Amino acid sequence: MRFLKGHGTENDFIILPDLDDDADLSAAFVAKICDRRSGIGADGVLRVARTKQSQEVAHHAQSAEWFMDYRNADGGVAEMCGNGVRVFARYLIDAGLTEAAEFSVATRGGVRKVRVEPNGDITVDMGKPVVHGESVASVGGQEYTGLHVDMGNPHLACAIGDPVVQLDLNHQPGFDTGVFPTGVNIELFNPVGTSRAVMRVFERGSGETRSCGTGAVATAVAAAHLSGDTTGTWTVEVVGGTLTVILEADTSYLSGPAVIVASGELMLAE
Numbered sequence: 001m002r003f004l005k006g007h008g009t010e011n012d013f014i015i016l017p018d019l020d021d022d023a024d025l026s027a028a029f030v031a032k033i034c035d036r037r038s039g040i041g042a043d044g045v046l047r048v049a050r051t052k053q054s055q056e057v058a059h060h061a062q063s064a065e066w067f068m069d070y071r072n073a074d075g076g077v078a079e080m081c082g083n084g085v086r087v088f089a090r091y092l093i094d095a096g097l098t099e100a101a102e103f104s105v106a107t108r109g110g111v112r113k114v115r116v117e118p119n120g121d122i123t124v125d126m127g128k129p130v131v132h133g134e135s136v137a138s139v140g141g142q143e144y145t146g147l148h149v150d151m152g153n154p155h156l157a158c159a160i161g162d163p164v165v166q167l168d169l170n171h172q173p174g175f176d177t178g179v180f181p182t183g184v185n186i187e188l189f190n191p192v193g194t195s196r197a198v199m200r201v202f203e204r205g206s207g208e209t210r211s212c213g214t215g216a217v218a219t220a221v222a223a224a225h226l227s228g229d230t231t232g233t234w235t236v237e238v239v240g241g242t243l244t245v246i247l248e249a250d251t252s253y254l255s256g257p258a259v260i261v262a263s264g265e266l267m268l269a270e
């Protein structure tokens, strides 16, 4: 099986072109190839399939030719991945599977519009974030209150006073399983002024990653919320780089770099 490797602000993915939707990826196989010692190593897998041939999203075939089938590093399925969509778009362009500068990608969380910027960055229309209220995460014995934001996938974005660089994110943070029965992506951030945040993230199914696109938007929403705002432009600094988030009344945008760094033949079998 052919694979490629790419990343968006160091949120890294294995890309599996499966254009006719023939592969049946097991969770164990995904976990095996994402293992950083015995596999290729990645935060997740982006399987590329034709929307019309993928039963679970075939109803989106009129709006988007390609389906991003996203899997976390533990093999679990997720609805959306913001950096994943950007890297997926970069792959479609590089592989000549699309020639347009603006196109749509189908995900389990809905159809996402993508645009290539003149500087090569890729912007995704992430849709309208849905704010559900507050909940609590616990990290290293400390409890942090945050905002529950739905970006197609679940997030708890917590503004904290302690410097995020000092957090130990080697272990699963605690969270309210009554509020998040299928797990949650937890962002911890330090607001800097009125339009910047420094963020770390512990992703559902992948552990601490160096960036998370849906998490960056959730962080911008939570940061804006602190000052009673719902719109504005935010710079979100993650461990692996910098993302720009624009919050509008009806939608949100995520922008940043996305690159393909390698391709090869996978020797590991299902």
Ligand SMILES: N[C@@H](CCC[C@H](N)C(=O)O)C(=O)O
Pocket: 011, 044, 072, 077, 078, 079, 080, 081, 082, 083, 084, 153, 154, 185, 203, 204, 205, 206, 209, 211, 212, 213, 214, 215
């Ligand atoms: N890294 C992603 C989010 C990937 C999915 C997430 N771990 C989940 O389970 O919801 C991003 O860039 O948004």
